[in-house]
Amino acid sequence: MDQFLQQLVNGISLxxxxxxxxxxxxxxxxxxxxxxxxxxxxxxxxxxxxxxxxTYAKLGFxxxxxxxxxxxxxxxxxxxxxxxxxxxxSSRIAVLITAIGMSLLLEYIMMFFVGAGVxxxxxxxSDSLFYISNITIKMQQIYIVITTVVLMVILQFIVNKxxxxxxxxxxxxxxxxxxxxxxxxxxxxxxxxxxxxxxxGAAGVLVxxxxxxxxxxxxxxxxxxxxxxxxxxxxxxxxxxxxxxxxIGLLETFVSGxxxxxxxxxxxxxxxxxxxxIKPSGLLGKNTKEKV
Amino acid sequence: xxxxxxxxxxxxVIHALKNVxxxxxxxxxxxxxxxxxxxxxxxxxxxxxxxxxxxGEIILxxxxxxxxxxxxxxxxxxSQVPEGRRIFPQMSVLENLELGAFLRKDKSExxxxxxxxxxxxxxxxxxxxxxxxxxxxxxxxxxxxxxALMSKPNLLLLDEPSMGLAPLLVREIFxxxxxxxxxxxxILLVEQNAKMALSIAHRAYVLETGKIAMSGTGEELAKxxxxxxxxxxxx
Numbered sequence: 001m002d003q004f005l006q007q008l009v010n011g012i013s014l015x016x017x018x019x020x021x022x023x024x025x026x027x028x029x030x031x032x033x034x035x036x037x038x039x040x041x042x043x044x045x046x047x048x049x050x051x052x053x054x055t056y057a058k059l060g061f062x063x064x065x066x067x068x069x070x071x072x073x074x075x076x077x078x079x080x081x082x083x084x085x086x087x088x089x090s091s092r093i094a095v096l097i098t099a100i101g102m103s104l105l106l107e108y109i110m111m112f113f114v115g116a117g118v119x120x121x122x123x124x125x126s127d128s129l130f131y132i133s134n135i136t137i138k139m140q141q142i143y144i145v146i147t148t149v150v151l152m153v154i155l156q157f158i159v160n161k162x163x164x165x166x167x168x169x170x171x172x173x174x175x176x177x178x179x180x181x182x183x184x185x186x187x188x189x190x191x192x193x194x195x196x197x198x199x200x201g202a203a204g205v206l207v208x209x210x211x212x213x214x215x216x217x218x219x220x221x222x223x224x225x226x227x228x229x230x231x232x233x234x235x236x237x238x239x240x241x242x243x244x245x246x247x248i249g250l251l252e253t254f255v256s257g258x259x260x261x262x263x264x265x266x267x268x269x270x271x272x273x274x275x276x277x278i279k280p281s282g283l284l285g286k287n288t289k290e291k292v
Numbered sequence: 293x294x295x296x297x298x299x300x301x302x303x304x305v306i307h308a309l310k311n312v313x314x315x316x317x318x319x320x321x322x323x324x325x326x327x328x329x330x331x332x333x334x335x336x337x338x339x340x341x342x343x344x345x346x347x348g349e350i351i352l353x354x355x356x357x358x359x360x361x362x363x364x365x366x367x368x369x370x371s372q373v374p375e376g377r378r379i380f381p382q383m384s385v386l387e388n389l390e391l392g393a394f395l396r397k398d399k400s401e402x403x404x405x406x407x408x409x410x411x412x413x414x415x416x417x418x419x420x421x422x423x424x425x426x427x428x429x430x431x432x433x434x435x436x437x438x439x440a441l442m443s444k445p446n447l448l449l450l451d452e453p454s455m456g457l458a459p460l461l462v463r464e465i466f467x468x469x470x471x472x473x474x475x476x477x478x479i480l481l482v483e484q485n486a487k488m489a490l491s492i493a494h495r496a497y498v499l500e501t502g503k504i505a506m507s508g509t510g511e512e513l514a515k516x517x518x519x520x521x522x523x524x525x526x527x
Contacts, residue, residue: 018430114505130416155356163394166383166390167391167394168386169380169383170380173381173383174378174380176337176342176378177378178391179340179362179363180340180342180366180440181366181376181394181395181396181439181443182362182366182367182395182443183363183364183394281388290508291295
């Protein structure tokens with residue numbers, strides 16, 4: 001039982017991070033039907049920004065988080081404008097290949113500038129431990145979960161209650177109809193990239209602090225797993241990505257805890273295959289038909 | 293009010309509109325009728341800025357609007373009810389109406405106008421919290437029209453409002469169109485239901501494979517032999 005609860009705690013904190021990354025995947029997919037493979041690398045760059053801010057500028061956790069989110073949002077907008085916008089009317093496969101190219105470009109540009117070595121964050125959050133009977137909870141895990149919950153509440157508010165959120169939903173359902181409302185599609189897409197990238201940047205800082213090690217290729221695996229999370233939740237669906245992230249995090253920690261940690265990646269991807277066979281539209285994926 | 297001069301539109305190599313010219317005067321209902329694929333929807337999409345004109349002029353109240361973006365065209369008073377209604381199915385009726393007023397900043401006026409839409413279309417008032425996708429076809433058509441009116445257009449473009457509706461509902465929709473026109477909104481109506489369209493239109497144009505084939509008052513065209521034969525099922 002203790003073992004179970006312990007894995008649950010670890011799974012929720014890992015899952016929160018996957019959820020933050022998965023949100024960016026799902027939002028971008030929802031609006032331009034692109035699997036943005038460079039998304040995991042924005043998360044990596046977010047981690048490096050956090051590293052620079054805490055190490056060289058000696059700032060604390062919250063400023064590091066905010067600076068990283070803002071810079072990642074700008075990076076997301078630039079990537080969209082430079083790489084994806086010129087291909088807006090091309091086939092989807094062309095954009096997808098561009099996204100993979102963008103991913104490799106970001107990874108190796110970073111490697112050129114910061115080297116391939118692993119770096120570690122300074123101690124910006126207390127690493128004290130709590131014990132509830134035999135379960136260990138790290139202070140950092142609490143920070144991760146709180147940060148994630150706060151960001152998700154803000155995101156839900158933006159998407160459901162604000163004008164730009166309504167514009168995002170309108171553009172993702174029907175671009176032409178959205179234009180007929182006077183919505184500027186390009187601005188709305190930029191905004192979506194900004195939000196998704198900011199969330200990835202936040203995830204990067206959290207991971208840097210939690211695992212205390214970052215490198216230029218760190219975005220590949222979490223990026224893919226967050227993609228699985230987005231597909232599991234129903235790609236394009238925001239609550240789906242949140243749930244999907246948690247489920248993938250839990251799956252991974254339980255496989256490591258009870259089985260063999262060598263198999264945790266295999267388990268996640270086997271899970272993807274099973275979803276695609278059983279319910280390709282995902283947990284909350286919509287399949288609404290139009291009335292004619 | 294609206295003047296289209298020698299408009300040409302291509303889809304790739306397909307020449308969809310060939311030198312189309314037409315005018316809509318202030319306060320009129322003008323209808324554009326024609327068979328499937330004649331270019332009616334293309335004309336409206338080009339007017340709204342969703343398609344690009346290859347050549348030709350679109351002039352609204354003396355100003356060329358050919359280079360304006362779709363969003364700017366809504367701003368200067370062109371609103372469209374697109375073919376197939378294209379409401380946002382996963383949003384409530386109220387949210388759909390709010391999106392119609394996307395470019396407006398006068399919050400209290402928007403609220404008043406939403407109430408006004410509920411008077412004009414009582415069924416929408418009853419269903420304001422309901423997801424738009426759960427409405428019936430006729431209700432969705434009304435929602436699409438109310439949504440388009442929320443931008444306070446001077447010129448309303450209607451693309452096949454009768455599509456897929458029961459005859460009784462078609463009559464109701466056309467009555468509403470007449471009412472909207474009476475309150476001062478100029479209307480350009482695209483229809484396959486030529487009989488209904490000609491019965492409410494001041495003037496009409498017939499589009500055949502991308503070209504204007506005929507024009508005249510609604511009455512004139514309704515009586516013309518050719519129209520009788522091709523569009524009204526007469527002999």
